[in-house]
Amino acid sequence: MSTSKIAGVDVSTEHFIDGKRVASKQTFANCSPIDGKHLADVSAGGAAEVDAAVAAARRAFPKWAGLGPDGRHRVLKKFAQAILDHGKELAAVETADNGSLLMGNLARVIPRAALNIEFFADRALKLGHDQIDSPEVVNHVRYDPAGVAALITPWNGPFMLTTWKVGPALAAGDTVVVKPPEWAPLTCSMMADLANEAGIPAGVLNVVQGIGEEAGAALAAHPDIDRLSFTGSTDTAKLIGQSTARSLTPVSFELGGKSPYIVCADADFDAAAQTAAGQYLNAGQVCLAGTRLLVDASVADEFHSKFRAAVGHMTVGDPREKSTRVGPLITPEHFKRVEGFVDRALKSGVKPLWGGKRSSVGELYFEPTLLEGARQDMEIVQREVFGPVLTWQTFRDEDELVKLANGTCYGLAAMVFSKNQERAMRIASRVTAGTVWVNCFFVRELAAPFGGSRDSGIGREGGNWSFDFYCDVKNIAVLKGSFA
CATH class of the missing domain: 3.40.309.10 (Aldehyde Dehydrogenase; Chain A, domain 2)
Structure with missing residues (x-):
């Protein structure tokens, strides 16, 4: 496995597909904004790697979905703890990779990333217990896993914002393919190892690194994804929307702002x-x-x-x-x-x-x-x-x-x-x-809805709004008195 030493931490520079590290012939250079220092040459994926990752996620989906919220909860709690256990390494690598403040990463970003996993694992346990009574029927609301979710994440908060998507997607029972940002991909690579360490089965969480116009475009256009969540620029979202429209893939976009x-x-x-x-x-x-x-x-x-x-x-x-x-x-x-x-x-x-x-x-x-x-x-x-x-x-x-x-x-x-x-x-x-x-700023309650209007996005995530997106919400209407 190809690794680079980043801030004293060994970080894999290869993709993570079906529980294994996979290298590409092509690479892209990753440099630190702090001083311009070359950090690593990272595997640059394209259509072939995306195909392999989506296929792995599709194979892993039935078993992961079949665990149910309780079974997934046990694994995801271990995942959240693994993030906390490796908080210092994650913070140091994130700072080296994207130039964010080290103290902020240690005090806020990494703990919040772990909470993103834990919160949605807990929240999923409460889903599917709604009943809506009407004169003729009882309506039973189910949150069924949707399938394979493509998650495309930004460079300004790569680890925290990736877990913001990974947490509800995995808790919902989906399997995922993550496309990290090419300008700061390293902590997403570390995330894959932590997921593996926590016991998340092979194929459930896949990471394909690469340039947006190549790996990102291939993932957005893939016909076998069921959901796509993207955080980034409005212009890029418009291109992604054109690709996902061909397969009518539901999207969630959190985009730019001028607040x-x-x-x-x-x-x-x-x-x-x-x-x-x-x-x-x-x-x-x-x-x-x-x-x-x-x-x-x-x-x-x-x-x-x-x-x-x-x-x-x-x-x-x-x-x-x-x-x-x-x-x-x-x-x-x-x-x-x-x-x-x-x-x-x-x-x-x-x-x-x-x-x-x-x-x-x-x-x-x-x-x-x-x-x-x-x-x-x-x-x-x-x-x-x-x-x-x-x-x-x-x-x-x-x-x-x-x-x-x-x-x-x-x-x-x-x-x-x-x-x-x-x-x-x-x-x-x-x-x-x-x-x-x-009278405040940047207070993000995970139970509350989050998203943008106009050119700032499509959809809302957070709380049950995340599960509305990452699940197929089903209503079963049962005629009253129809069972003996």
Whole structure:
């Protein structure tokens, strides 16, 4: 088996198909965004590897589905524990691979990944007990496993976001083929070994690495998948949707965002400023981030002062250091994309209140940036930058606020800061978004629905909404009095 030493951890660079490591003749280079260091040459799969993985998942499906929620629960609990047991290694590799903060991975990301597995394993035990009475029949609702699920995951949170899909899919009784992100595939490879260590049978969880246009496209177009869940860009989702439409494969898409961050005149400015500064975490590579600050004009100067002070603590640096709050962008290509957005905005007359250029820390480090003076129709307001770049706009009344907040093609999230409950709830109800956080940010309750509206996605996952997707929901209507 081909492995590479990453942050002191041996990580396989091969696919995981039908319980075995499988190499491809072709590879792709994987480099760390921290310093550009070459980490590994990773097997690059295509149609052949996808075919093999889907076939393995199909063969494994009857037995895995037949275990029932109780049988699967026992194995998945061991899987969750294996993640916790290897938390330090997973966190170190994730940081090396995608540049995310090491302390955040240790404290939040890895524990949450384990919880993603455990929560849905527990939740599945409660499914299928619903009865709906009517005058003539009793309706029995069943959640039957759907089959083979294709899971295509993003590079900005590869391990946590993969377990967010793997957890409910496996708990539902599906078998899965995971396509990790080519820019950060390594912890998904480790996940396969942990699943195997926990006793998940061969073929139930498969990992095919590769370039999106090759492995990802082959998986999306495969006629023998029953569900496809994708997190990533809106443009890629449109291509995937065209492929899955040929087989009428149900999809769940969690896509980009350009979320409004709303500060009302009666907000707690200290809390709002600290939380706003947090939008720069992970170098702004967070689809949920509130990248459009919308501030009541009557308090704009006061809040701006608080916000500037809070951003002063967002230290740019090596993500392995405890003091760092803003790490690198993922690749040189992505750095150029982020830099291009800012350069075009500046040439259009937009002014930087701070930042706006490469940090002196290193090649892929961009300064936390706030831009003022952009019109609503400008690219910098309308399109997702996916970097540490925020825009500043003000509003004078609630109608203007809602018009600005809803004035993009996205609808993933929003944040509202106000001490007035009636006002906060009224604004939240008028904003188009799958999730609206009031006086907080990034609190993800697994039992609650999660997803996007408009170009930010299709469907909802979380709680039973995940099982609505990963299961075939069946109703058995039994005529009353028809049995002796």
